[in-house]
Amino acid sequence: MEFLRFLSSYRTDFWNTVFSAVTVFGEATVLVVPLVVLFLCVDKKTAYRAAFAFYYSSLLLNNIKLLMKVARPWIIDPSFEPVEGAKTSATGYSFPSGHSQAASSIYGSLAILIKKRWVTAVLTALTAAVAFSRLYLGVHTPADVVAGLLIGFISAVLFSVIKIDEKGSPALSVVLGILVAFSAANGFIAWRAGGEVASNTHDIMTISGSGLAVALAYFLETRYIRFDEKRGSWIYHAVKLFVGLGGTVAIRGALKAVLGTSAPMNFIRYFAAISWIMIVFPWIIKLNQNYVDKRAAKAEDCTAEEG
Numbered sequence: 001m002e003f004l005r006f007l008s009s010y011r012t013d014f015w016n017t018v019f020s021a022v023t024v025f026g027e028a029t030v031l032v033v034p035l036v037v038l039f040l041c042v043d044k045k046t047a048y049r050a051a052f053a054f055y056y057s058s059l060l061l062n063n064i065k066l067l068m069k070v071a072r073p074w075i076i077d078p079s080f081e082p083v084e085g086a087k088t089s090a091t092g093y094s095f096p097s098g099h100s101q102a103a104s105s106i107y108g109s110l111a112i113l114i115k116k117r118w119v120t121a122v123l124t125a126l127t128a129a130v131a132f133s134r135l136y137l138g139v140h141t142p143a144d145v146v147a148g149l150l151i152g153f154i155s156a157v158l159f160s161v162i163k164i165d166e167k168g169s170p171a172l173s174v175v176l177g178i179l180v181a182f183s184a185a186n187g188f189i190a191w192r193a194g195g196e197v198a199s200n201t202h203d204i205m206t207i208s209g210s211g212l213a214v215a216l217a218y219f220l221e222t223r224y225i226r227f228d229e230k231r232g233s234w235i236y237h238a239v240k241l242f243v244g245l246g247g248t249v250a251i252r253g254a255l256k257a258v259l260g261t262s263a264p265m266n267f268i269r270y271f272a273a274i275s276w277i278m279i280v281f282p283w284i285i286k287l288n289q290n291y292v293d294k295r296a297a298k299a300e301d302c303t304a305e306e307g
Contacts, residue, residue, distance in 0.1 A: 001077055007136050008080075016083045019133040023089060026099030026130035028206075031106050033245070036277060040244055040285075041237040044229050048218055049159045050109035052172060055211040057105045057155035059176075059183045061096050061148065062204035066190055069197070070095035073138055082138030090139035092203040097140045097148030103130040104152030112160040167223055176215040184208040184267060191263045201263040209267035213274035220279055227286040244281050248273045 024030055031054070039047035072094045074080050074087075082090070092098065107123040114120075131149055134140040140148075162172070187204035190197045221227070232240075252273045259265040 001073060001080065001141065003142055004073055004080065004135065004138050008138060011083065011136075015136070019136045020083065020085060022129045023086075023099060023133040023137060025126055026103040026133070027089060028102060031102055034110065035106065036245060036248075037241065039278065040229055040240045040282075042229065044221075045164050046110070046113050048164050049113060049162075050106050050156075051214050052162075052176070052218075053105045053109045053152070053155040053159040054102060055176060055207065055214055056159070056179065057101055057151050058098070058207045059179045059204075059211055060155075061098060061101045061151050062092070062207055063183055063186060064096060065093040065098075066186060066197070066200065066204060068095050069093055069200075070144070073141060080138065083136070086137035086139050092200045094140060095144045095147060096151060097131070097134050097144040098203065099134050100127075100131045100140075100145045100148030101152035103127045104149045105155050106152075108153050108156030109159065112156060165222070170219055173215040173219040176211060180208045180212045180215065183211075187263060187267075198263070202261075202266055205263040205267045206270050209269065209271035210274040213271050213278060216275070217278035217282075221282050225279070225283050225286050227282045228289060231289065240285065244277050247281060248277050251276055 035047050035051055035054075038044070038050070070093050072090060074082055089099070104127050107127045111120040111123040127149070131145045134145055135142065163169075164172075183204055187201045187208060191201040191205070192198075252269055255265075255269040255272060259268060
């Protein structure tokens, strides 16, 4: 707490605005964008590695949060005030830091896999900035941030060397599914208990629902759908991103209006949203690619016959 008080003595309106913006780069809704770009348009294998690094570490982290039940800094010390507005992104218990883990797992994965010095430098700096923003804003202690960084980075390193089977070996999906089942059960039991613990279960249920979709997607897409993410013009890729991300936002919004935002409903909402972007939409893309191929083959046959 003393370090947080030290940082708070240097707060200004300018830096409050800067670090409030920087911390957004550690939020899942922002981090999902580079993963979707990779998955739909660039390199599915890299996207799967980064996604596995994120979801395995996120599920581990959120179970630790429910186990440790460490309160936020302003609850531990009521005289301490975080930066105004920072509490909105400070969901769940404090230890470990979810923003730090998310940034280090995804940005760390991309830095390891892309292997370009300038990319590594930029992503490392961004990860460090996100971690520091959590301290500056007063929503985490140094112990929270260091633990989050370590969990995310170890996961990124681990999934940079684990084999990603192009035919969808079920091992990674099965293990992730088991971890999802444990996490969802843990979250549901805590939610049913009510009180303070229940209010801290939204994150684990959200990650569990979306993690289950990723586990299914890896098996189904790589074995049965197998769309070509690199195929098409830049306009085609832009349309894919617009429809894919737009559909995800629409599904989340529609289900929120129908189901509400309780922890169990978050499981369903995020399972549906990620299933769209990683299973249903790729299947539609594959159908379109098959249709185009058949049209092209038919046109070639007609040309050959005319010749």
